[in-house]
Amino acid sequence: MTDAEVAELRAQVAALQAERATLTALVDARGEDLAVAARVLRARAATMTSVVDAITEQSVVGTDRDGVVRVWNPGAERLLGLPRADVVRRRRITDFHDPAELAGRGLDALVSVASARGSDVRDWTYVAADGTRRTVSVAVTPRADDDGGPAGWTFVGTDTTEARAAERLKDQFVALVSHELRTPLSSVLGYLELVLDDPALGAGHRRYLTTVQRNASRLERLVGDLLFTAQVEAGRFALTPGEVDLAALVRAAGESARVTADAAGVALAVTAPSAGPVVPGDALRLGQAVDNLLSNAVKFTPRGGRVELGLGTADDGEVRIEVRDTGVGIPGAERAGLGTRFTRATTAVRAGVPGVGLGLSITHAIAAAHGGRLELAGTEGRGTTATLVLPR
Structure with a gap:
């Protein structure tokens, strides 16, 4: 080399x-x-x-794609009565659910909505190790791996057993009391009508009995509202479908409210076309919704104020029944909560306006049952605009 x-x-x-x-x-x-x-x-x-592990008031359960438990926090241990070592990689999330609620669908019953929408929150029945059954509000979300692919599911549960039991008792109490009140009230009103029809009745007694009749009728309406809200909460609220002429309905509501408005010193203006629009729905319930909005507007408007009732159609085809007043108004932060029964605006309480907080919750329910909604706007101290929006 x-x-x-x-x-x-x-x-x-x-x-x-x-x-x-x-x-x-x-x-x-x-x-x-x-x-x-x-x-x-x-x-x-x-x-x-x-x-x-620091979350002890909620159960946090993580699973793989097949529902096998991989994460089991102290909250899950407390709620379901099993230590982590007995569950992780050994049990499935479906093992702790009431089989009847899964309806034979297994894991898919729990995650199908979350898979399609990204999350799901609803009540499920958890069965603990000792057989105790708990009502749990479960939030389900999908988990992704490092590459963004599906890795499994996260179930965050809040024990609502006592809260749901209290709600059921409250609904049962409301329904029971309402039924027990309605029967004697019907009798009282019936006999009052008979007595008032007597031509020999003196003017003074007639005035006193008319006052009794007016207050008994008011109590009967309150009982009816309580029964209605109990039906809504129990999911037994049904509509009688038909074709509803909203122009005629608005004019009728305006005429019904005019006597009360005049007595309260409130100007009432009604604007509605001579005919139409016509929408599918329950005329009685829609009339009740508009009556509620008008009654509230008149009640919360001081003497010398003004209430306007109008009917129109939006560009998107929706029908809008609008009630505008110059009353005490609603604080902006409180508007969202006024659809809950027995909830009243602080402005109404401060003004000493009587009521129990059922009207808007009933109107919300009626609007939702018709595929519509109730919108509230306005300024505290300068009035409120309530709009019932309905599809055509």
């Missing part, structure tokens, strides 16, 4: 050694990066575990 060939081989060896040194340095650097990343991931996992 010539000196030139030896020199060339030496040069190649030197180049390979240099390349190896470079690769070794890269491997060492990459190894350091990987070690740092591993430490960061371990720290994040430890943080997440500590956060999940």
